[in-house]
Amino acid sequence: MIHLNWARLAIAAASIAAAGLSQATVVDLTGSNDSGTIAGAQFVFTDQQPTGTGVIDPFLRLQATPNEEGYNTSLATPAAPFDDKAGVWTHDVRYSDLQQSTVSIGGTQYFKLLLDINEPAGSKSLISLDSLQIYTSATAAPLVTDVSNLNSLGTLRYNIDAGGDSYVLLDAARNHGSGSGDMYAYIPVSNFAGTLADDYVYLYSRFGDQQTADATSEGGFEEWAIVRNVTPVPEMSALFPIVGLLVAIASTNILRRRKMAKVLG
Ligand SMILES: [Ca+2]
Ligand SMILES: [Ca+2]
Numbered sequence: 216m217i218h219l220n221w222a223r224l225a226i227a228a229a230s231i232a233a234a235g236l237s238q239a240t241v242v243d244l245t246g247s248n249d250s251g252t253i254a255g256a257q258f259v260f261t262d263q264q265p266t267g268t269g270v271i272d273p274f275l276r277l278q279a280t281p282n283e284e285g286y287n288t289s290l291a292t293p294a295a296p297f298d299d300k301a302g303v304w305t306h307d308v309r310y311s312d313l314q315q316s317t318v319s320i321g322g323t324q325y326f327k328l329l330l331d332i333n334e335p336a337g338s339k340s341l342i343s344l345d346s347l348q349i350y351t352s353a354t355a356a357p358l359v360t361d362v363s364n365l366n367s368l369g370t371l372r373y374n375i376d377a378g379g380d381s382y383v384l385l386d387a388a389r390n391h392g393s394g395s396g397d398m399y400a401y402i403p404v405s406n407f408a409g410t411l412a413d414d415y416v417y418l419y420s421r422f423g424d425q426q427t428a429d430a431t432s433e434g435g436f437e438e439w440a441i442v443r444n445v446t447p448v449p450e451m452s453a454l455f456p457i458v459g460l461l462v463a464i465a466s467t468n469i470l471r472r473r474k475m476a477k478v479l480g
């Protein structure tokens with residue numbers, strides 16, 4: 216009897232713990248709020264030209280109305296799964312690609328992704344990011360065309376709905392149109408323990424489910440990109456002495472040739 220009671224207590228404690236952990240979070244990046252955290256990842260509004268801070272490597276384009284979903288795969292051309300847009304901007308990604316985006320925020324390392332949304336101006340400018348899952352796999356995954364088979368993409372490393380049905384609300388009217396970024400997603404590096412440089416990385420996302428908030432997907436495609444860190448290059452001032460010397464040698468040779476030509480002429 217004592218054992219049974221302990222077992223019951225343990226079960227009750229576990230349910231309370233689980234209920235305590237269950238947390239559906241909404242990060243609203245419309246209006247004036249600029250950031251929020253869901254399941255350890257940070258979602259941050261940006262209206263800056265991202266090309267100023269890093270190199271953008273787009274790897275997934277999605278487009279459909281009133282909602283859309285898909286994941287990055289090189290198999291999208293020609294067999295685009297879900298609402299993927301086939302083409303050079305939807306393709307496989309290796310973990311080494313993701314590693315090039317590593318940034319440190321408050322002592323924690325994150326991979327930095329950029330989401331560029333394209334929604335019509337006016338009453339349809341809102342869009343919701345309802346699902347975001349990132350998988351890694353040692354081998355290239357087979358083509359997945361059913362959400363119930365997403366686990367074929369490998370080991371789940373991040374899930375925006377891990378703590379409850381969460382989403383991010385975005386407003387395309389907050390940015391300056393094509394070419395400017397809309398949101399950075401910072402995914403904790405610690406989620407990827409044991410992943411090898413050559414492993415495949417698959418990002419599945421879904422948009423447009425918040426119909427009551429008028430946040431369905433319309434207009435142009437949504438695009439995910441890796442924000443690759445720029446490797447520092449030598450400044451021109453450091454190169455200038457060499458360039459100056461080469462110019463001096465070249466001009467001296469030209470002068471000599473001209474003088475030679477005059478003499479010969
Ligand atoms: Ca919309
Ligand atoms: Ca969700």
Ligand SMILES: [Ca+2]
Pocket residue numbers: 278332333334432433434435436437
């Ligand atoms: Ca769109």
